[in-house]
Amino acid sequence: MLTNSPTEMMYFAGRQIHIKRDDLLHADFSGNKARKFYHFLINDFPGVSHIVGSGSAQANSLYSLSVLAKIKGWQLDYYVSHIAGYVKQQANSPSGNKSNYSQAIKNGANVIEIDWASNLFNACQHLDDAMNVLKQDYLRKDNVHETLFIPEGGRCEYARTGIYILGKEILNWAVAKSINKLSIFLPSGTGTTALYLQEYFVTQTQKTSFDIEVLTCSTVGGDSYLIKQFYELSSNTSYHPQIVNDGNKYHFGKLYLSLFQLWQQVLNSTGIEFDLLYDPIGLNVLKHTIESGMSNDREILYIHQGGLLGNATMLPRYLRKQALTHL
Ligand SMILES: Cc1ncc(COP(=O)(O)O)c(C=O)c1O
Numbered sequence: 001m002l003t004n005s006p007t008e009m010m011y012f013a014g015r016q017i018h019i020k021r022d023d024l025l026h027a028d029f030s031g032n033k034a035r036k037f038y039h040f041l042i043n044d045f046p047g048v049s050h051i052v053g054s055g056s057a058q059a060n061s062l063y064s065l066s067v068l069a070k071i072k073g074w075q076l077d078y079y080v081s082h083i084a085g086y087v088k089q090q091a092n093s094p095s096g097n098k099s100n101y102s103q104a105i106k107n108g109a110n111v112i113e114i115d116w117a118s119n120l121f122n123a124c125q126h127l128d129d130a131m132n133v134l135k136q137d138y139l140r141k142d143n144v145h146e147t148l149f150i151p152e153g154g155r156c157e158y159a160r161t162g163i164y165i166l167g168k169e170i171l172n173w174a175v176a177k178s179i180n181k182l183s184i185f186l187p188s189g190t191g192t193t194a195l196y197l198q199e200y201f202v203t204q205t206q207k208t209s210f211d212i213e214v215l216t217c218s219t220v221g222g223d224s225y226l227i228k229q230f231y232e233l234s235s236n237t238s239y240h241p242q243i244v245n246d247g248n249k250y251h252f253g254k255l256y257l258s259l260f261q262l263w264q265q266v267l268n269s270t271g272i273e274f275d276l277l278y279d280p281i282g283l284n285v286l287k288h289t290i291e292s293g294m295s296n297d298r299e300i301l302y303i304h305q306g307g308l309l310g311n312a313t314m315l316p317r318y319l320r321k322q323a324l325t326h327l
Helices: 031-036 038-042 060-072 083-093 098-108 129-139 159-176 192-205 221-231 257-270 278-293 308-325
Strands: 005-012 013-020 049-052 075-081 110-113 148-151 181-188 211-218 299-304
Touching: 005 257, 005 278, 013 159, 031 038, 031 060, 031 192, 038 060, 038 129, 038 159, 049 060, 049 129, 049 221, 060 098, 060 181, 060 192, 060 308, 075 129, 083 308, 098 110, 098 308, 110 129, 129 148, 159 181, 159 192, 159 211, 181 192, 181 278, 192 221, 211 221, 257 278, 257 308, 278 299, 299 308
Parallel strands: 013 299, 049 075, 049 148, 075 110, 181 211, 181 299
Antiparallel strands: 005 013
C-alpha cells in the first residue's frame, strides 16, 4: 500500500527525462505526504486519539492529515495563521469543494485560525511560535499522551521512514535500468523530502559504483532559508542536497504567469498535470539547469510529488490573472 509508484519518460527542455509518478500512489493520499506520513500509517499509536498540525489552509498537508486522521480514527486540530477570503469563498463554490481546505473539513478536521489578539500569543510573531505556546497548553491538559504533534509540512524525523522507501524504489529502478549516474530533481518547501533522499543515497550507495545526487530548489524564502531548514534536520552537510536556482527568488503561493505557461506547455505536450504551487518553479529551475549544461552526462529523474488537489484553488487564480493580462 502507498509504495511502488511508476516511473515514466517525458520530453522536456530538449531531452528525455524520467518522471517518478508519486502523484499516482493513492487517490486521497498521494505524493509527498504519502511518503512523509507513511510512518504514521504503518505504525500503531496505542492511546492516541488526537493529532495537532499547523500550516496553510491551502496546504495539501492539511488534506493529507485529515485523511490520516480519518483512517486512524483520530481527531485533527489544524492551526492556521489566517484563512484567506478566497479560500473560504471557494469552499462554498463547486470548484472549491475539491480544495484541500473544504475536503479536510469534510473529513472532520477542525481548522482553527489563531486568535492573534489573544494575550496567549502576545510574544508570538509566527505560526511556529504560536504552536509552541499551544503545545504547552495541550501538554498541561490531562490527555497529553493521547495527542501527536506533527510539525508544519511534516518536517520531522518520522518522515524518514517513507522517504527512505522512495529512495529504495529509485535505487531498485536505477539498478533495473543499469543507470548509475543519476541526478534526481525535486522542488523543496521545507526541504525534508530532498534531505532524507540525499541522506539515503549517501548512506546506501557509498562504496558502490552508483553516483546518485539530489538537486533541489527553493520555493519558499530563497536559497539561504532552505539551507537553514536543512541544518534544522541535519548538521551533516553531506546529507544536504545541492540547491540550484534560475536566478529568481520566489514567494510561496504567488502567481508567476511565465511559470504557468511552462506548466501549461508540459500539460499539453505530456498530458501530465503537475501541481501549481511547487512544480512550476521546479520545472523552470530544472529547465534552466538543463539548458546551462549541468547534468548533461547524467540521467535525470524528476519526482512528481502530487499535491494536485491544491490546483482547484490555484488554477482559477491563474486563469483569472491570465485573462486580465490579455484584456
Ligand atoms: C506537491 C509538493 N511538492 C513539494 C513539496 C515540498 O516538500 P518538502 O516540504 O519536503 O520540501 C510539497 C510539500 O508539502 C508538496 O506537497
